[in-house]
Amino acid sequence: MAPKILFVLTSHNKLGNVDKPTGWYLPELAHPYHILHNKAEITVASPKGGESPLDPSSVEAAKDDVSVNFLKNNESVWKNTQKLDQFVGRAKDFDAIFYVGGHGPMFDLVDNPTSQQLIREFWEADKIVSAVCHAPAVFYDAKLSDGSLLVAGKEVTAFTNVEEEQAGLTDAVPFLPEDALQKASGGKFVKAAEPWGEKVAISGRLITGQNPASATAVGEALAKALGI
Template sequence: MAPKVLFVLTSHNKLGSLDKPTGWYLPELAHPYHVLHNKTDITVASPKGGEAPLDPASVEAAKDDVSVNFLKNNESVWKNTQKLDDFKGKAADFDAIFYVGGHGPMFDLVDSPTSQQLIREFWEAGKIVSAVCHAPAVFYNAKLSDGSLLVAGKEITAFTNAEEEQAGLTDAVPFLPEDALNKASGGKFVKAAEPWGEKLVVSGRLITGQNPASATAVGEAIAKALGV
């Protein structure tokens, strides 16, 4: 039987105090989906369920074939998401959880009690816990049953301060993923030599990728960890 993976998308569509739309980032769903959809059984959830907002800026930016084809042929993946709440207590039914990036998760997933419960349940059930770009920020304050931080002492990566600055959105986010994760991990945050470079970090069952360029590598790392 194919391993089961729970993909988590944001339901948040407005960029902080800016009057700009946001959401999840196209290549960060398209590429891992492309790698995994023939090898695993994928379920997609979001805080509100239903249609999860796609960041229009990511459609403009992502001209690669995988992203373009996904956008054209896989609308049902993000338009019919299930409610994240419905998966509490169900980690045993899955083999991995994967958080898709974009600025949206910074607003509705990072401090979500439901999300934090899922992360704890998946981790403590021995499952793979993974995310890319802004989404690893959801782990910054995720605590295990003993009160310790999930990421304490573990190497981790996410969208960097330099990348946020170059995107011109440093002031739009509630905090910077690099700063929060570097603190929570005890200085174990790592990144590519240059902004926008590919960076994959596998710390046992914790798999993170730095940016859109790292999305395929994250998908491949999940597949490898699942043995498919």
């Protein structure tokens, strides 16, 4: 039986108070999907269901073959998402949950009660919980049934303060993922030696990737953890 993975995309398409569109970031879905879709059964969900907004800047930035081919051939993946609340209470039906990055999740998934419940249910059902780039921010305040923070004492990574600064979007986000996760994890935030370098943090069943360059490695880490 192929393992089942729930991919979570944002439904948010506007970047804070900046008059710019946002959404999910192309390579951060394209690369893990490319690695996993032939070996696992992937279900895609978003808070509102239906079409999940693709960040147009990521289409301009991502010219690699995997991203280009995904964009051309896999529209149905992000245009027909299921509603996230349909998956509450169904962690037993899956083997992993994976949050795709982009700035969108910072606005509609971070404090989303449904998302937080899913994270708790997946973790407490001994499933893999993972995210890349901005999406690990959804874990910063995720609490387990005993009230403890999911990331407390666990090594974790996400888009860094320097990367946000270099992207010129520090003021556009509600908070910085690095700061929030550094605090919530108790100082266990890790990052690549250089900004935009590849970095994946694996802490038991928690798998996080730093940035777009880490999307392939996150997909590979998921595959390895799932034994596929």
